[in-house]
Amino acid sequence: MSGLVVEGIEVRAGGRALVAGASFAAPAGGMTALLGPNGAGKSTLLGAVLGQRRIVAGSVAFDGVDLRALRPADRARLCAFVEQTAVTAERLTVRDVAMLGRVPFQGTWQSAPSATDDAVVSACLDDLGMTAFSSRLYHTLSGGEQQRVQMARALAQEPKLLLLDEPTSHLDIEAQLLTLDLLRRRARAGSTVVLALHDLNLAARYCDRLVAMKSGRIVADGPPAAVLTPALLLEVYGVHATILTVPGSDLPLVVYDRADSTFSPTKSG
Amino acid sequence: MARSSRLTAYLALWGLLLVSVVAAVVFGPADIAPLDAWTAIFHHLGLVAENPLPLMRDSIIWDLRLPRVLSALGMGAALALAGTVMQVMTRNPLADPYLLGLSSGAALGAVLFLLAGAALLMPIGAFLGSLGALALALSVAHLLGGATPSRAILAGICIAALASAATSLLIFWSATGGSYREILSWLMGSLGGAGWADTGMVALGLLLCAPVILASGRGLDAFAFGDDAAASLGIDIVRLRWTLLAATALLTGVMVAIGGAIGFVGLVVPHAVRLVVGSRHRLLLPMSMLVGAIFMLWTDTAARTLFDPRELPVGIVTALIGAPAFLLILLRYRRIT
Numbered sequence: 028m029s030g031l032v033v034e035g036i037e038v039r040a041g042g043r044a045l046v047a048g049a050s051f052a053a054p055a056g057g058m059t060a061l062l063g064p065n066g067a068g069k070s071t072l073l074g075a076v077l078g079q080r081r082i083v084a085g086s087v088a089f090d091g092v093d094l095r096a097l098r099p100a101d102r103a104r105l106c107a108f109v110e111q112t113a114v115t116a117e118r119l120t121v122r123d124v125a126m127l128g129r130v131p132f133q134g135t136w137q138s139a140p141s142a143t144d145d146a147v148v149s150a151c152l153d154d155l156g157m158t159a160f161s162s163r164l165y166h167t168l169s170g171g172e173q174q175r176v177q178m179a180r181a182l183a184q185e186p187k188l189l190l191l192d193e194p195t196s197h198l199d200i201e202a203q204l205l206t207l208d209l210l211r212r213r214a215r216a217g218s219t220v221v222l223a224l225h226d227l228n229l230a231a232r233y234c235d236r237l238v239a240m241k242s243g244r245i246v247a248d249g250p251p252a253a254v255l256t257p258a259l260l261l262e263v264y265g266v267h268a269t270i271l272t273v274p275g276s277d278l279p280l281v282v283y284d285r286a287d288s289t290f291s292p293t294k295s296g
Numbered sequence: 297m298a299r300s301s302r303l304t305a306y307l308a309l310w311g312l313l314l315v316s317v318v319a320a321v322v323f324g325p326a327d328i329a330p331l332d333a334w335t336a337i338f339h340h341l342g343l344v345a346e347n348p349l350p351l352m353r354d355s356i357i358w359d360l361r362l363p364r365v366l367s368a369l370g371m372g373a374a375l376a377l378a379g380t381v382m383q384v385m386t387r388n389p390l391a392d393p394y395l396l397g398l399s400s401g402a403a404l405g406a407v408l409f410l411l412a413g414a415a416l417l418m419p420i421g422a423f424l425g426s427l428g429a430l431a432l433a434l435s436v437a438h439l440l441g442g443a444t445p446s447r448a449i450l451a452g453i454c455i456a457a458l459a460s461a462a463t464s465l466l467i468f469w470s471a472t473g474g475s476y477r478e479i480l481s482w483l484m485g486s487l488g489g490a491g492w493a494d495t496g497m498v499a500l501g502l503l504l505c506a507p508v509i510l511a512s513g514r515g516l517d518a519f520a521f522g523d524d525a526a527a528s529l530g531i532d533i534v535r536l537r538w539t540l541l542a543a544t545a546l547l548t549g550v551m552v553a554i555g556g557a558i559g560f561v562g563l564v565v566p567h568a569v570r571l572v573v574g575s576r577h578r579l580l581l582p583m584s585m586l587v588g589a590i591f592m593l594w595t596d597t598a599a600r601t602l603f604d605p606r607e608l609p610v611g612i613v614t615a616l617i618g619a620p621a622f623l624l625i626l627l628r629y630r631r632i633t
Contacts, residue, residue, distance in 0.1 A: 079524050103530025110525065116387060117520040117575035130518050131530040135511050138578050139299065184529075 029090050030055040030219045031076070031188060036085030038068075038075050038243075045071045047243045048085070053221045053236065055090070055187075058214045060230040061223045062254075063240035064264055069223040070111070072240070073190050076221075077108055089188050089219070103131035107186035109177050111193045115166060121176050122161045125152055128183025151179040154209055156202075170197035178206065182213070189213065191222040195229065207233040227281045231255055239263050255279050261286070302579065309586040316590055317369065320597040321361045325604050326353070333357055359491070364600075365593060367490040367554065368610070370498035372561055372592020373585040374506070374551050376569075378544045379562025380584045381509055384516045384577070385540060386445040392563040393548040396452035396541075399557035400459035401429020402549070403483055406556075407463050410479060411470050418482070419497075419553035426549040429455050434541070444523075485558030485611030487596050494554050501550030505543040506585070512540055513578035520575065558611045560618025561592055567625050 031053040038046040046068045053059035061069040074080035076087050078095040087094045094102060107128070115124075128151070129144040140148070152158045155175045160168065165176060174197050181189060189210070195203040203226075211233055214220045224230045230237055231251040239247040239254055241263045247254045260268040260283060268283040321333045332349055336357040339347040347354060378393035386395065394400075405425020406418045414421070436451035437444070467479060481488070515536045518526040527533050551558075565588045566580070573579050592610075595617060599610040 074524075077528055079527060098530075099527060099532050100530035103528060106528075108525075108528040110521075113521045113525060115520045116389060117384075118570055119520060119575050123574065123576060124520075127518060127520065127529060130514055133514055135514065137514075 030057070031059075031221060032088045033072075033076060034086050034088075036072065036075050036087070037083045038071050038080050039083055044243050046075060049240070049243070049245050050085075051238045051245055051248050053219050055219045056214055056217055057235040058211055058220045058222070058233055059236045059238060060234040061221065061238050061240060062225075062227065062230060062263070066242075067240040067263075068243040069240055070192050071243075073108070073192055073221070073223065076190060077106070078102065094188075100131050103184060105186060106188040106190065107181035107184040109174075109181045109189075109191040109194050111196055112170065113173065113177050117166075119165045120162050121157055121165055121168070122148065122152065124165045124176050125157075125179040125183055128180040131184060147185065148179075148183050151182040152176075154182065155179045156205065171199060171202060174198060175202065175206070178209075186218065188219045189221070191220070193223050193225060195224070195226065203229060227255060227260075227283075228279075231279045231281070252279055255281055305573075305583070306586075309583070309590070313369070313586060313590055313593075316593050317362075317365055320365045320368075320593055321357055323597050323601050324356075324361060325601075326356050328353065328357060328361075337362065363492045363495045364487055364490045364596070366495045367498050368487055368596035369589040369593045370495065370502055371487070371551050371555050371558065372565075372588040372590070374498065374502055374547050374588075375558065375562040375592070376565040376584040376588025377506060377509055377581060378548045378551075380566040380569075380577075380581060381512075381516070381540055381544050382562070383566055384519055385537060386449055387519075387522070388445065388449060389567070390563070391449075392559070393544065393551075394456075394557060394559075394562070396433045396448060396545070397429035397455035397459060398426040398545060398548050399552055400456040400463070401432075402426035402552040403557065404429075404459045404463045404466075406482055406553075407466050407479055410475055411466060415475075415478070422556075423549045423553040425459070426552050427545060429459055430541075430545045430549075481609050482556045483611075484609035485556035485614070486599075486607070486609040487555050488600070488607050488609075490554070497550060497554055501547050505547040508539060508543040509547075510581055512536060513576075513581055516540075516577040516581075517575075556609075556611065558592075558614055560614045560622070561588055561595075564618045564622045564625065565591055568621065571625060571628060 034050045036046055036049045037044060049072055061072065063069055071080060075082050076094065089105065094106065125148045126140060126144065129140060129148065132144065152161060155178055157175050157179055160172065165173065168176065174194060178194060195206060198206060207229060210220050234251065236249065237251050237254040238245055239259060246263060247259050255270060257268045257270065260266055265286055266283040267286055268281055271280040271282060272278065273280045318330060318333050322328050322330050332353065335344060335347065336349055336354050338344040340358050375393055382391040382393055382395050383389060402422040402425045405421035405428065409418050409421030433448065433451045433455045436454065437447040440447045440451065467476065515531045518529040518531045523533050566584050569584045569587050570580060573583050595613045596610045599608045599613045602608060
């Protein structure tokens with residue numbers, strides 16, 4: 028099938044399995060969210076897919092090609108990654124940072140960006156509403172602004188596979204919608220998007236497929252309505268959840284509370 | 297920087313460098329007119345057939361001052377280039393070309409050779425010492441679990457301290473007045489007596505190493521957000537790191553062998569240039585070389601003329617100018633960030 032297929036991946040560190048036998052598929056044209064509490068192994072799994080983490084077992088294929096066996100430059104033209112936070116001590120403008128996305132396309136002795144590079148970077152900055160920030164220094168921006176610049180950089184790689192680690196963690200609510208909207212449009216245009224997310228309602232609203240992880244294992248995998256059940260959310264996060272429906276639609280709306288909460292507007296007493 | 301202003305900056309710096317070479321040749325105890333300097337240089341380059349200058353005067357220009365000026369220039373370019381690379385690769389703004397114990401190792405090697413009675417082979421001792429220290433530092437880093445920036449720095453500090461202690465011990469036990477002065481002058485860095493052979497060595501070092509480093513501008517850019525980010529942009533980080541470390545060490549080793557541990561050029565120049573042109577290495581690397589060349593050329597001229605007939609080790613001048621300049625740069629950084 029076209030898209031990302033991960034099979035039986037195992038990553039170990041310090042004698043402990045951070046990811047144990049994880050298998051899932053993220054179809055092309057769709058958005059797949061990785062859910063799970065802190066330390067569940069979401070970031071590690073993304074790192075393993077990218078080839079940044081050594082795996083002791085398993086395989087990663089994208090459109091039938093072993094991602095980890097590709098030369099780094101070829102992989103970078105196929106697949107882009109957005110880290111949760113990216114800081115630098117270098118003096119780079121917003122445009123300089125977005126232009127890093129064109130590194131895989133540039134020659135060793137090429138001293139200036141090509142016309143294509145310039146056009147792609149301008150379009151990507153525009154998509155993320157960062158054009159007005161182009162000449163600002165990256166390290167002076169807020170966390171959310173930096174996240175948007177990193178996303179512009181990733182899109183400038185024109186990737187067929189886009190991996191993002193909590194891309195909305197620093198964004199305000201409007202920017203979260205703008206970003207996820209943008210990612211979904213990319214997916215609908217044929218890209219494969221895989222992202223780690225904490226917001227269950229955003230995941231339900233924007234993603235076609237949810238993969239829930241706990242302690243390095245995948246415990247559920249399917250469309251939002253099938254994964255977001257009170258039983259699963261209790262198992263994965265240890266919360267008591269109520270699944271409502273967004274008025275006027277069939278989207279699930281998750282309301283949750285700690286299992287042992289002494290203060291709860293959703294519980295009587 | 298826009299394309300046109302980039303070109304202007306290159307032209308201005310190249311022009312300044314050319315003018316500086318001739319001006320520096322003119323400076324010195326023996327009076328030389330700028331026109332004489334041009335005539336002598338052009339004559340030896342075969343561009344002017346007639347040479348009306350007296351032999352003595354011609355020799356001062358061609359045999360004494362020009363090789364010294366060119367050595368200083370090349371050394372400045374090399375140290376600024378090496379410093380820029382070290383700062384990016386270790387992600388440490390305090391990094392300089394000597395970070396991984398290169399200068400301390402070189403000092404130990406030089407002093408060993410000097411005390412063994414092989415004063416003429418001191419540059420070779422320095423070169424071997426610097427490479428030895430680097431190899432040791434990287435092996436220690438490797439033992440600690442891989443040559444990541446922080447481990448390499450810690451290992452470098454350890455090796456540098458050890459080599460410095462050994463050098464001090466050697467000097468303490470065995471150096472007599474004359475050799476002590478020679479060692480001291482070498483430790484502080486000096487281009488006194490640099491001739492065409494030295495110029496040739498500096499040029500060879502640059503020709504071998506600079507192209508490798510200049511070709512890595514793209515990769516160094518990608519390092520801005522760390523190793524993983526660089527890898528996800530398609531950079532083979534292990535290969536790039538080892539290539540650059542080898543090129544930088546070789547380059548620094550040659551420079552230390554010829555001029556001693558001249559400080560501050562490799563620390564201050566990259567920061568000053570970065571402040572103006574930003575961190576895009578395809579621009580920063582060549583610009584740093586040009587500015588380093590001009591800076592070193594003038595500090596060396598000051599070193600040999602200020603207290604004429606006595607000559608200052610140029611390392612003292614670069615530190616005297618470099619330390620306050622570094623402070624100014626830090627203040628400026630604070631204001632605009």
